Amino acid sequence: MPTYHYRCKNCGYDFTKEQSFSDDPVTVCPKCGQEQVRKVYSAVPIEFKGHGFYRTDGGSASSDSTKK
Numbered sequence: 001m002p003t004y005h006y007r008c009k010n011c012g013y014d015f016t017k018e019q020s021f022s023d024d025p026v027t028v029c030p031k032c033g034q035e036q037v038r039k040v041y042s043a044v045p046i047e048f049k050g051h052g053f054y055r056t057d058g059g060s061a062s063s064d065s066t067k068k
């Protein structure tokens with residue numbers, strides 16, 4: 001499940017929330033209750049492990065074991 005980063009423009013409260021793609025984005029601040037929450041797209045510690053975000057070259061795997 002992807003984690004989204006939100007920040008309240010009213011009180012500055014900063015939080016992350018795990019949501020599925022079908023979930024509605026958070027708009028109301030859980031702290032001050034104002035509808036001032038915006039999604040933050042930068043500085044999110046999302047891990048892109050596997051799933052084709054890096055590519056493995058043909059010959060790099062063999063040279064990797066010899067070079068320590």
Ligand SMILES: [Zn+2]
Pocket residue numbers: 008009010011012013029030031032033034036
């Ligand atoms: Zn707030």
